[in-house]
Amino acid sequence: MRNAPTILHLDMDAFFASVEQASKPSLRGKAVVVGGIGPRGVVATASYEARVFGVHSAMPTAQARRLAPNAAYLTPRFALYRSISDQVMALLRQLSPLVEPLSLDEAFVDLEAGDAARDEASAREAGARLRADIRAVTGLTGSVGLAASKMLAKIASERAKPDGLVLIEPGTERALLSPMPVRTLPGVGPATGDHLRRAGITTVLDLSEAGEDELVRLLGKAHGHALYAMALARDDRPVVAEREAKSVSVEDTYAVDIHDRLRIGLEVRRLADRCVRRLRGAGLSGRTIVLKVRRYDFSTLTRSETLRGPTDDPTVIREAAARLLDSVDTTGGVRLLGVGVSGLADYTQEDLFAQAAGEPAEETPEEGVPDFGPERPEPAAPEWRAGQDVRHPEYGHGWVQGSGLGRVTVRFETPLSAPGRVRTFRSDEAGLEPADPLPLVAQVEAAVEGETEDGMRG
Numbered sequence: 001m002r003n004a005p006t007i008l009h010l011d012m013d014a015f016f017a018s019v020e021q022a023s024k025p026s027l028r029g030k031a032v033v034v035g036g037i038g039p040r041g042v043v044a045t046a047s048y049e050a051r052v053f054g055v056h057s058a059m060p061t062a063q064a065r066r067l068a069p070n071a072a073y074l075t076p077r078f079a080l081y082r083s084i085s086d087q088v089m090a091l092l093r094q095l096s097p098l099v100e101p102l103s104l105d106e107a108f109v110d111l112e113a114g115d116a117a118r119d120e121a122s123a124r125e126a127g128a129r130l131r132a133d134i135r136a137v138t139g140l141t142g143s144v145g146l147a148a149s150k151m152l153a154k155i156a157s158e159r160a161k162p163d164g165l166v167l168i169e170p171g172t173e174r175a176l177l178s179p180m181p182v183r184t185l186p187g188v189g190p191a192t193g194d195h196l197r198r199a200g201i202t203t204v205l206d207l208s209e210a211g212e213d214e215l216v217r218l219l220g221k222a223h224g225h226a227l228y229a230m231a232l233a234r235d236d237r238p239v240v241a242e243r244e245a246k247s248v249s250v251e252d253t254y255a256v257d258i259h260d261r262l263r264i265g266l267e268v269r270r271l272a273d274r275c276v277r278r279l280r281g282a283g284l285s286g287r288t289i290v291l292k293v294r295r296y297d298f299s300t301l302t303r304s305e306t307l308r309g310p311t312d313d314p315t316v317i318r319e320a321a322a323r324l325l326d327s328v329d330t331t332g333g334v335r336l337l338g339v340g341v342s343g344l345a346d347y348t349q350e351d352l353f354a355q356a357a358g359e360p361a362e363e364t365p366e367e368g369v370p371d372f373g374p375e376r377p378e379p380a381a382p383e384w385r386a387g388q389d390v391r392h393p394e395y396g397h398g399w400v401q402g403s404g405l406g407r408v409t410v411r412f413e414t415p416l417s418a419p420g421r422v423r424t425f426r427s428d429e430a431g432l433e434p435a436d437p438l439p440l441v442a443q444v445e446a447a448v449e450g451e452t453e454d455g456m457r458g
C-alpha cells in the first residue's frame with residue numbers, strides 16, 4: 001500500500017435524481033424518485049429529500065410509493081445521464097490516465113499515475129479543484145474520497161456525502177475502521193453480515209480480533225482471507241483503467257429442435273425476462289442486447305443491438321431480442337436459444353453483494369408456463385412517460401408530469417427557467433411532441449465540448 005492518499009474515489013451525489021432536479025426547477029428541494037414505474041419496477045436513485053422517508057435504491061418502486069406518496073416518480077433518461085457521465089469522466093481523465101469507472105457516476109482515479117498529486121496537500125487540492133470543475137461543467141455536485149487504497153477512498157467518499165471531500169491520512173486507517181460496522185467493508189452484504197453477527201462479530205475491530213483462522217472457518221478460505229486483510233486496512237488493489245468486459249446471459253438447450261416460429265418467439269421472450277431478473281438481481285443494467293441461436297446443424301449465430309443507454313426494462317430487452325430474432329433464419333429448427341446483456345453499468349449505485357443477497361423477491365411464478373399475458377395493444381396516441389422532455393408549439397419546452405385516461409399533464413419549464421406552470425392536454429394534443437433534453441449549464445457548453453473531446457482522445 002502506498003504511503004500518500006493519492007487514490008481518489010468520486011461519487012456523484014444522488015446522480016439520476018440530481019440530474020432530474022437540475023433539469024426541472026419545480027423539483028429542486030423536493031422528493032424525487034427515478035426508477036422503473038411498472039409493477040415490478042425498482043428505484044434506481046432517490047433524491048436526498050426522498051431518502052428522509054426511507055426510500056433507497058434497489059427498493060421496489062411500489063414500496064417507495066407507500067413511503068413517499070407525494071414524491072415525483074420519473075422514468076430514467078439514460079441517454080442524458082450518459083452524456084453528463086461522459087463530461088465527468090473526461091474531467092477525471094485530465095487528472096490521470098488511470099481512471100476506473102465503476103458505474104455512470106462513480107470512478108477511482110490514481111492521482112499519482114497522472115502526476116496530479118504526490119502527497120496529502122496536493123491530493124487535497126486536486127480533489128477540491130475536481131469538485132469545482134464538476135460543478136462548473138455539469139451544474140451537479142460530487143463527493144470525493146482520498147486515501148492510500150481503493151477501499152479507504154471509497155469509504156472516505158461515502159463519509160463525504162453529500163457535496164464534500166474527506167481525506168483519510170495514511171497511518172490512521174485502522175483506528176478509523178475499527179469502530180465501523182462490518183457492512184462498511186466491500187463484499188459484506190446482509191447475508192455475510194448476519195452470519196458474522198451470530199458469531200458475535202459486529203465491528204471491523206471484532207473482525208481483526210477474531211483472527212484470520214476464525215474468519216476462514218466462518219466464511220471459507222477466499223472470503224475469510226480477503227476480509228481479514230481488509231479489516232487490517234490492507235488493500236493493494238491497483239486502479240485499473242479497463243474494466244473486464246462482462247455480461248449477463250441465459251440460454252436453454254432443447255431436447256427436440258423447435259421449428260414453430262411462434263414458439264421460438266415465446267422462448268426468446270421468456271429468456272429475455274429471465275435475463276432481466278438476473279440483471280436486476282445483480283443491480284446491473286446494460287446497453288447491448290445479444291441473441292444467440294444454435295440451429296439444427298449446430299451452426300451458431302449471435303446478433304446484437306446496442307441501445308443509447310443502459311436498461312433493465314423487460315419490455316425494452318424483450319423487444320430488442322425480438323427484433324434480433326427477426327433477422328435470423330430458423331427454418332430447419334433451433335436447438336439452443338440464448339439472450340444476454342453486455343455493456344453493463346451498476347447504475348443502482350449500491351453494493352453489489354448487498355443486492356445479490358436481497359434478490360429473491362422476483363422468483364418467477366410464471367416459469368415454464370407458456371402464457372405471457374396479453375400483448376400490449378398498439379397505442380393509438382403517443383405513449384407519454386413521466387419525466388420525458390416534450391415541446392409544445394405554444395408553450396415551449398416542458399416535461400411530462402403524468403399521463404393516463406387519455407390525458408397528459410405537462411409542466412413547462414427549462415433547466416435555466418423559474419419553476420413553470422402545469423397544463424393538461426388530451427394525450428393526442430396536436431403539436432405536442434417528444435423533445436431532446438436541454439443542457440443543464442448553458443454558458444460553458446462550448447468549452448465543455450472541447451474538453452470532452454480532448455479527454456476522450458487521451
Ligand SMILES: [Mg+2]
Pocket residue numbers: 011012013014015105106349
Ligand atoms: Mg452516486
